Amino acid sequence: MSSEDDKTPANCATAPIESAPVESTRYGSRSGSSLSQVQVDTGKLSRRGMRKALILIALGLLSFALPVIEFDPPMQGQKYWSVLDISQQQQAETGKSHDTGISFNFPAMFASMMVIPFEWVYAFYGTLILYAVTTLVLPFRKLLVGISLTGMALLVVPFRGIIGMLRLLETSAFQSNRGGDLRMVWLLFGVEFAILAVVAWTDTGIP
Numbered sequence: 001m002s003s004e005d006d007k008t009p010a011n012c013a014t015a016p017i018e019s020a021p022v023e024s025t026r027y028g029s030r031s032g033s034s035l036s037q038v039q040v041d042t043g044k045l046s047r048r049g050m051r052k053a054l055i056l057i058a059l060g061l062l063s064f065a066l067p068v069i070e071f072d073p074p075m076q077g078q079k080y081w082s083v084l085d086i087s088q089q090q091q092a093e094t095g096k097s098h099d100t101g102i103s104f105n106f107p108a109m110f111a112s113m114m115v116i117p118f119e120w121v122y123a124f125y126g127t128l129i130l131y132a133v134t135t136l137v138l139p140f141r142k143l144l145v146g147i148s149l150t151g152m153a154l155l156v157v158p159f160r161g162i163i164g165m166l167r168l169l170e171t172s173a174f175q176s177n178r179g180g181d182l183r184m185v186w187l188l189f190g191v192e193f194a195i196l197a198v199v200a201w202t203d204t205g206i207p
Contacts (some may be wrong), residue, residue, distance in 0.1 A: 041206070042206070043140055043141060043205055044140055045135065045140075045200065046203055049139075049205075050139060053131070053135050053144070054136075056192060056199070057128050057131055057132045060125075060188070060189070060192045061125065061129075064082065064083050064084055064125060065084050067082050068184045069176075069180040070180060070184070071179060071180045071181070072181070075179060075180070081180060083121055083125075086118065086179075087122075115175055116158045116159075116176050116177070120158045121182070123154055124151065127147065127150060127151040127193075128192070131144065131147050131148070142200075145197050148194070148196045148200065149193075149197065151192075151193035152190065152193045155189060155190055155193075
């Protein structure tokens with residue numbers, strides 16, 4: 001005979017385990033102690049990307065006061081001048097023909113085309129300032145890439161298309177209407193805009 005104690009029903013079923021609370025985060029969801037990382041591209045520069053861009057822009061603007069323009073022969077006994085120095089000098093009347101005759105002076109016209117207006121240098125620095133303001137106010141990556149491409153396009157415009165390409169092959173210097181070789185300035189801005197475009201294009205967009 002079985003005793004009454006043996007008639008006690010056994011609890012075979014285990015109590016249901018309550019699920020851990022789910023906490024929502026901006027990266028995804030937090031379930032218990034585990035964090036599911038879901039990185040969402042915001043379309044904007046990350047903080048790291050903004051720092052890189054602003055450092056590059058600062059270096060580009062610093063060239064405004066660096067002696068990056070070469071004069072051969074030297075002007076006023078000085079061979080290398082900065083953009084700041086030249087902007088304070090009187091504009092040279094170079095590349096202009098004083099022939100008032102009616103004959104077509106092809107050499108004088110071609111010589112004037114060989115001279116780059118110095119004012120284009122200001123356009124480059126203005127584009128850099130625009131990039132800096134956009135980075136701080138509207139740091140959308142596609143917009144910044146567009147500004148970089150605009151800056152690179154400005155490097156080509158002063159050469160006037162096919163004639164400019166011929167000028168690149170025929171000459172070894174980019175003379176401005178204020179004198180001096182602008183090759184180093186063109187190189188600096190070309191590298192600057194190219195790197196800024198790469199920074200904006202390859203940035204993850206994650207804060």
